[in-house]
Amino acid sequence: MVFYVLWSTHSAVSDWQIVLLSARDENRGQDAVAALEKEQLHPKFHQLDIDDQESINYLRQFLVDTYGGLDVLVNNAGIAYKV
Secondary structure (H helix, E strand, C coil), rough: CEEEEEEEEECCCCCCCCEEEEEEHHHHHHHHHHHHHCCCCCCCCEEHHHHHCCHHHHHHHHHHHCCCCCEEEEEEECCCCCC
């Protein structure tokens, strides 16, 4: 299963809304982007492992440097465990 986060932000140079999809596993994230592309949706991908502080910091800096920050966060990640 792919757990991913959709990030919405604005480009500093236009009013276009950018949607970023992130996943821990880059291959599975890219597969999710490809599936969405077939639905005429065009998210960008960025790797993110929420258990890795360096990965979190890297994405944060990428968002600040590229888009000036983050406007909206939709997190659909979950956990599964045996009861």
